[in-house]
Amino acid sequence: MKPDVVVVGGGMSGLAAGVGLAEAGASVLVLAKGAGSLQLAPGTIDLLGYAGERVDHPLRAIAALAERDPGHPYALLGADVVADAARWLCSRVADGPLAPYRYVGSPEDNMLLPTAIGVPRPSALVPETMGAGDLRQGGRMLVVGFRGMKDFHPALIADNLTRATGGAMEVRATQIDPPALDGEPGTMRLARALGRPGVAEALATRLATVGRDDEVLALPAVLSIGDPHGVWETLQRGAGRPVCEIPTLPPSVPGLRLFDTLRTLLRRAGGRLVTGSHVVGFKGSGDHIEALRVHVSGGERIYATRWVVLATGGVSSGGLTLDADWRMRETALGLDVAGVPAPRQARFSPRYLDDHPLGRAGVAADGDLRPLDARGQRRWENVLVVGGALGGAEPWREKSGEGIALASGHRAAQLILGAEGSVSDSAATKVAQPIA
């Protein structure tokens, strides 16, 4: 079978592209090296949190950023694509296997959610299970930890949140015993336990006894992998108060939920996901890549394809690498990487939290997401670059990583569908479907 599209990478950008294409009728193969980067991410969709100053209205700020910084991925995409992609994702999660679990929020406004160290962090779209943590509402919060859990420290969170809100919010902390577990109370073990019958009910009974009636209860993000809506509802009902999740260090439970959701949607639409695979070469002719050489299951396979979506991510995902001679490569197709300081030039600043010269390195692309070579020429006509592999952004500092990944993945699907007239008609209706 010759897939219409091979997507390389199983994170946010690759799955957004893959689901969009498959649901529009394209034949899609997603090649993923591992479990994808979503399990590392907090599970929120951060469109733009900081552009120098903190961003309150991401779409507006993205439009301004696109004007100001033509090398930024958002300049290639534009605010409308971002808005469209955000609505699309919300609709897909709402139709997904975890429904009625859904995402709340809007691309117009950032919420401020507590991080696991107690910083109010701007996010646009967040799981419903986090929404009650929005610090813009003020009020009181009780951070509830589980004794012995090393990846969640309620007292520190509470101290920092109180200071961060200038005392406007009163945030307290408490610790309770974790549910009975077979081993130490780690994130995954707690999440699995809360998915088992009776465990959430018992926790809800316990939560009813902590804190005051007017406090939002903030728990680590462990409210099950498979039934977050049900567990969350059970806890809120039992506690008689709003409950919210705070994302923890990897592995991230909300990130896994999003990964499971998108993977299920991909498969439902007939797409395939092959994990444990990585691209080791390709066959190209002129300005087209005709096939990818892929290491999978200890052997090598050739996948012929009409389109390639390169969604391999940045350095942290292995999509880009810097070698010992200080040269940077794109690892799957050997594309040129822009924004790399010359050998013997500073790559990093000595101060950790400063901007680093290498920080924005990545593949340069044009408005159709086609990769550009070092001379600024299109390298391949049928390759689209999405997500963290794109240069020009500092995703963690900007809190823009998921937004760029989602919007560029979504845009890549639209561009391919647009070029393939035959499938694009059916796709257009789905893609443009508004959400409630």
Next chain:
Amino acid sequence: MSPIEADLLVIGGGATGAGVAWDASLRGYRTVLVDRSDLADGTSGRFHGLLHSGGRYVVKDPRAATECIKENLILRQVAAATIEDTGGLFVSTPADDLSYGDEFLQGCADTGVPVEEIATDEVLRREPRVNPAIRRAFAVPDGSIDAWKLLNALASGITEHGGRVLTYHKVIALHRDGDAVTGATLRDTRTDEEMEVTAAFTINASGAWAGQISAMAGIEGVTIVPGRGIMIAMNHRLVNTVVNRCTMPADGDILVPIRTVSVIGTTDVEADDPDDLTVAQAEVDQMLDAGDQLVPGFRNARALRVWAGVRPLFRDARAQGSDRDISRAHTLLDHRERDGVQRFITITGGKLTTFRLMAQEAVDAMCLALGEDRPCRTREQPLPGSESGEYYTVGTRLRARESDGSDPLVCECEMIPRTRLEAAMRDKGTVNLDDIRRALRLGMGPCQGGFCTYRATGILHEVGHLDGATADAALLGFLQERWKGTWPILHGDQLRQSRLDDWIYQGLLDVEHLPDWTAA
């Protein structure tokens, strides 16, 4: 605060100073050891971890070689728990002069360093990563020694014998009464409180800073040339034996397996300031290339961290000695003879391997000056933790872990369980995670603090009853401290790891917007 009264004030919490304080405590002197920072935060904690057999010096500096092998054998008895008995090899790579091997053998015979020439295929059987083109090889009793463990053991020994250890106490003035040094004013660098120490005798063991300290006593001309060298820790034990190049001492001539890493050293650049620990890109490239001579493919192996240390090389402005005398041997300056200043000695130079001998000579000189006969006991008295005489082995922590797996690990890389971390935080009473690193190796593994920095901060906040601002400062300080040693070598998998850490700290936790990080 009332002044501390002591028989002996020792300035400098490196191996030499702690060794002096340990030696003096064993001889019954009430001793106070002070350092402006933590123990082993200077040169002692910034070397490659080699316990010298002496082989490195048998040709160039025979006296140093003999001292090394004697001390090597003593430390194996009294400080066994801090030592890994790796053994050492001297190998002639294709780039090395083969005839040096004969000089080397002769030098070993002359200086008493045990040596055995072994077949190169035997070397490659033992150490498969070593350059297969080596032409000769010699085995010597090198080892590796954990300086932080050593200093912690010395500190325990000092306090067990009635001494005091004051870290983060900087000497801001030395006091003289006539021609005698009588004590010092200290400033607690964490609280800015000042404190007086009166001491019958003062020993300056401040290494590369010895000139600055002796100047406070009005003594001129103690010129320490800071010889700065960089070292790079590789993520794996590329070798399990210390591997030296069989050549005259040169840059990048040694690879030391220590704990879970291997360390290549070193360069030698004359610095103006002992506090200048700059790592130059050219030196990094030079070390990586040198490593390739010993272990082909080294340059592309995963480098974990780089740091610089300064050798204290003494050049006496008063004596017109040859440069030979500023080599690796140590120097004892009796300021009574040299400068007419009583009750004050400087001991400097030397190597970590010979710290015990240096301490003995310094305390012997003090006894002589005081007219007392109290014999040295450090040759026989094991350090706390080394009573059984068992060497450290690389599986020690794993063995402890396997015997009690119920205690959750806070730092998986270095296998540090939570109760151990909490105990160290209580014992040290510190708000600085780098102190915990030196005590337990927190954050020294492959992820360089990626996970444990957050966890340890949360635990420190709880255990130490800290406020949020202090805890945040601990976290940001440790992130910066970890970054300091990684950014100059970041590439390949370690860069990827580092970006994952950014994802956690900047992306997920958003530490750059902690309430007052700019103040931290």
